[in-house]
Amino acid sequence: MEFDLIHRYFKTPFGGLAQANPDTVLFGIGDDCATLRLAPDFHLFTSTDTLVEGVHFFSDDPPGVTGWKALASNLSDLAASGASPLGFTLNLSLPEIDENWLAGFSAGLLDIATRFNCPLVGGDTTSAGSNPLKTLSITVFGQAPASHLGFNRAHAKIGEEVWLSGTPGLARLGLLLEYQRRGRLEQLCKGHELPQVQALLAAMPAQLRQIAVSQLGMPVPRIELGLQLRGLASACLDLSDGLSGDLAHISSASEVSAILFQSSLESMWRKLWPEIDQQANAAGLLKVLLVQTLTGGDDFELCWTAHPNRHDAIQSLKAGLHCVGVIEPGSGIWLQSQGASRERVSSCSFNHFAEIQN
Ligand code: ADP
Ligand code: MG
Numbered sequence: 001m002e003f004d005l006i007h008r009y010f011k012t013p014f015g016g017l018a019q020a021n022p023d024t025v026l027f028g029i030g031d032d033c034a035t036l037r038l039a040p041d042f043h044l045f046t047s048t049d050t051l052v053e054g055v056h057f058f059s060d061d062p063p064g065v066t067g068w069k070a071l072a073s074n075l076s077d078l079a080a081s082g083a084s085p086l087g088f089t090l091n092l093s094l095p096e097i098d099e100n101w102l103a104g105f106s107a108g109l110l111d112i113a114t115r116f117n118c119p120l121v122g123g124d125t126t127s128a129g130s131n132p133l134k135t136l137s138i139t140v141f142g143q144a145p146a147s148h149l150g151f152n153r154a155h156a157k158i159g160e161e162v163w164l165s166g167t168p169g170l171a172r173l174g175l176l177l178e179y180q181r182r183g184r185l186e187q188l189c190k191g192h193e194l195p196q197v198q199a200l201l202a203a204m205p206a207q208l209r210q211i212a213v214s215q216l217g218m219p220v221p222r223i224e225l226g227l228q229l230r231g232l233a234s235a236c237l238d239l240s241d242g243l244s245g246d247l248a249h250i251s252s253a254s255e256v257s258a259i260l261f262q263s264s265l266e267s268m269w270r271k272l273w274p275e276i277d278q279q280a281n282a283a284g285l286l287k288v289l290l291v292q293t294l295t296g297g298d299d300f301e302l303c304w305t306a307h308p309n310r311h312d313a314i315q316s317l318k319a320g321l322h323c324v325g326v327i328e329p330g331s332g333i334w335l336q337s338q339g340a341s342r343e344r345v346s347s348c349s350f351n352h353f354a355e356i357q358n
Pocket of ligand 2: 123124
C-alpha cells in the first residue's frame, strides 16, 4: 500500500527528472540508498528543513503551494551558500492517506523541482499514528567547486556594504493578508500595532497584495543569484526569520555591527509602491513597512555583505538588488534615520513558537 503511494505520487511523476540527470543521479527512488555523483573537485552542500501543519503551513493551504514552499526553503539555503542543486529527499509523516492532498502536493513539488532541476532521489513515508497533523521534512543536496567554500557568516568585514535581494517583508504582508482574510488578524498584531497594520493593508494597491501573497506561498529561491555572488560576496544568508534577526547572525559571527539606512529601506519599498507618497499618512505607512522588513519572516531573499569595490559588479547582476547598509566596528544591528540619529534594533526575529496557527 505504502509503496503504491510512493510510486503514484513520487517515483513515477519525478522519474523523468532523475532520468534527465544521469550524470548526477546514479540510483534514485527504489534502492536502499540513492547514489549521487559530484562533479570532479566539487564539495557537497546539504541542508534540511521541517514543515509542520498548523505551524509552517495552513491546513487549508492549497497542497501545491505547500509542496512548492517545502522545497523552496531548502533550495534557498543552497542559494545562500552559492551551491547548485543536485537532488533532494522527502520524509512524510501523514495521519491519513488523503489522495487529493498527495496529488496536489506532488504536483507543486514537481513544479519547483523541475524549475530548479533538482531531482527527488528518495525519502521515507510513515504514518503519523494518532498525531492529526502532517509533517514534511526535506533534505537537499547541492555542490560547488572546492575553491568556493560557501559564504561564511563570520566573513563580514568592516567597511563592507550590506545588500538585499527583492523586498524582504513582503512575505509578512502576505501572511497578514491571509490572516485578515480568515478574520484572524488580531492573532498576529497586538495592541497599538493592529490599527496601523489595518491602515496599511487597506491602503495597499491590489497588485502589491498579489505580489505579497505569492511571496508568502511561492517564494522563488535565489539559486542563480547565489551562483553569481561567488567571488563577490563575503558573508551571505537567506532571510527566513526577518532581516534584523538574520543579519544579527552575521554581525555576531563576524564580531562587527551592521548599520541599516532607513532611507535605503524606504526607497526599496517605494520601487514596489511608487504611489505611497500620495497617501496622507505616507510616513506612517513606510514605518509599518520597515517593521515588516526588520521582523517579518519567510521571504527567502538573500542578504550579503561585499566590499564597496564590488558595488557596480553586483548592481549590474540583475534588477531588484538593494544596497541598504554598511558594516562598522562594534556589535548589533542599528537603524540610521535621515537625521544623524541611530537606534539599536532589538533582535526581534519571527518567533516560531509565538505564532502557532490553529
Ligand atoms: P527502506 O525501508 O529501505 O528505507 P522504504 O520502503 O521506506 O525503504 O522506501 C522504498 C523506496 O522509496 C526507497 O528508495 C525510499 O528512498 C523511497 N521513498 C520512500 N518514501 C518516499 C518519499 N516520500 N519520497 C521519495 N521517495 C520515497
Ligand atoms: Mg524507509
